[in-house]
Amino acid sequence: MKDNTLLKAAAEIGFDYYTILDVKTVHLMPEVRKMCQANTCGMYNKNWACPPGCGTLEECTERISKFKTGIIVQSVGKVEDSFDIDSMLEIEKLHKKRFADLLDLLKPKYKDILPLGAGACTICKKCTYPDKPCRFPGKAISSMESYGILVSQICQDNGISYYYGKNTISYTGCFLLLPYQADEMKA
Template sequence: MYQTRRYLADISIDKYLEEYVDIPQFLELCKACPNYNRKWSCPPYDFKPEDYWNKYGKMHVIGTKIIFDEATINQKYATEEIINIVKTVIKKEQSLLFDELLALEEKYPGSISLAAGSCSLCENCARPDSNACNHADKLRYSIESLGGNVDKTVKKLLGLELQWMREGNLPEYFLLVSALLTPSI
């Protein structure tokens, strides 16, 4: 039904902050998302995102392209079916990617990963009940939640385009965009 392909790019945090990060702009977009203030992985934060970025020296962008085969792309689906396929495929690949990123953190001391999307480790996040995160050791922010422009990152650093669903059809591919931040040397 699909295969995955990896795309990688490296950039200094200084350059990424200068050219790809706009915290006020993306904070406004986050405010329109149902996860805003309802997941600990999402804004608002009790820290400044620029301080978070500045703890690191380099960003290793990791794009995971989920490429559907031709028969799957050409098939027409009911909206429900598409939602189910997307949920299943993306959830599975996000979970594999998450484990891979944690393994990279172990391999590169002092590094931290940025997840592809908001945290979905718990069925219901603890934040709406004002409880602490259930898995604080595994909580990872995403590029966009820290003000990074994922669309520009994908285009300029990975040489790809984000694709969206058309009515009744899956796109050719989805992209999961994650990263590993490593310390300044």
């Protein structure tokens, strides 16, 4: 897909903000992994898509190395205050729906895609981690943070805001994309 078509797809799906992701700005940082280990979200060591279940930073680096381009997508909404959990959950749900819709749209157009979302994988009501293998390894979605990406930094490096002001909440995700080569395209 050309960049303009990709951005148009994100707009049509309803994302509030989006931009092309320069893969050279993707840096996987041990400091971000340390933030995961502090476990403020309560998901560290609880989900196959979160650390340590999603692999070491070296493994994540290897996984992302083949991708040539990408897109950053955001959903931003209003909250009454920092205790307005209902609005936060509603915006998060909307973001996950948009994210899944864009993934479905992109799948047939790219040779490979690595979606990195916001928060832990919530496909199953209860993750099988660590007792049994992931039920849907091809569908589980890790967060940008779980891969060691500092979201505020990657947003800044790609010219998109991360913070939209008081009484707002934003959810950010990205898709790393491997386009087909011209000789691999279907006739």
